[in-house]
Amino acid sequence: METYYIKHITKYVYDHPVLDAANQIRLHPINDEFQQVISHYLIITNNAHVQTHTDYNKNVVGSFMITDAITELYIESNIEVNTFKKELPQDTIPPNNQWKELENLKYTEPYVNFLIHRPFTGTNDLSAVIANKNIKQKSVFQALLELCDYVFNVIKYTKGVTNVNSSIDEVWSLKAGVCQDFTNIMLQMVRMCGIPARYVSGYICPNDDITRGEGATHAWIEAYIPFYGWLGFDPTNNIIGNENHVRLAVGRDYNDCAPVKGVFKGNATADLFVKVHVSKAKQNEETLELPETPMSSTKNNSYKRHLERIQQQQQQQQQA
Structure with a gap:
């Protein structure tokens, strides 16, 4: 605790x-x-x-x-x-069963609300990354870890180049931004894979391993993992959203x-x-x-x- x-x-x-x-x-x-x-x-x-x-x-x-x-x-x-620390998925269920379960859930509440993604200038690029990584051949948990790592490495953490009104197209063009921008890119990728994902607003407690997001509200995602539940992923710091993250609200996007x-x-x-x-x-x-x-x-x-x-x-x- x-x-x-x-x-x-x-x-x-x-x-x-x-x-x-x-x-x-x-x-x-x-x-x-x-x-x-x-x-x-x-x-x-x-x-x-x-x-x-x-x-x-x-x-x-x-x-x-x-x-x-x-x-x-x-x-x-x-x-x-x-x-309180959340136990991570054991990942013992075959990947095919996990993806089939997501397919069964995609038209049900509340998951359908967290699967909507809209095309933008980077959609084709992200589709290619998803294909090259063979995302759907892996467990959902492993897929999410890889997507988190990708966003962490492709977007440069830079203050002052974006604001809450910046579009995802602007962020993708700059390949730079802050926690909200990392979160929006990862939300897009995860939803494109058919994994329900929601925006999370809250706070983060910085330490030696967490250096980004101090001094303001923080943002990350929570993704739904079949037979497990919701788990946070923080692409700004490339970590699991867990006991170092304090949640204020969840929703489809920042506006929620x-x-x-x-x-x-x-x-x-x-x-x-x-x-x-x-x-x-x-x-x-x-x-x-x-x-x-x-x-x-x-x-x-x-x-x-x-x-x-x-x-x-x-x-x-x-x-x-």
């Missing part, structure tokens, strides 16, 4: 006051047999009240609204969690797992600052310094864009 103490700060700074900031958060850690949440509390601007519900993927989703005018939105999540997303009323630029600290030792009243430069800067917001579309439609109807 491992015990982790996690502080995760998200801060939006607006260059003009905004109103009615409505937000959705997936910052509540998963609580199951492999991950036991000891404590979790949130600190949010204006002491906003958070209502929670469970989504289709069994994630706890929080929502809150701040009606007052604000120039800053601060969200702090504090977690104490125990994680985004830690924070929301809308507001106002014509403003929002600068986003994020800092995460993961430790094995409890730090009393620990203060985190946010980065000097924002992770991203966005003009406008989805509320205003939606409003503009409505206004355009109304004008067109009036002209007609």
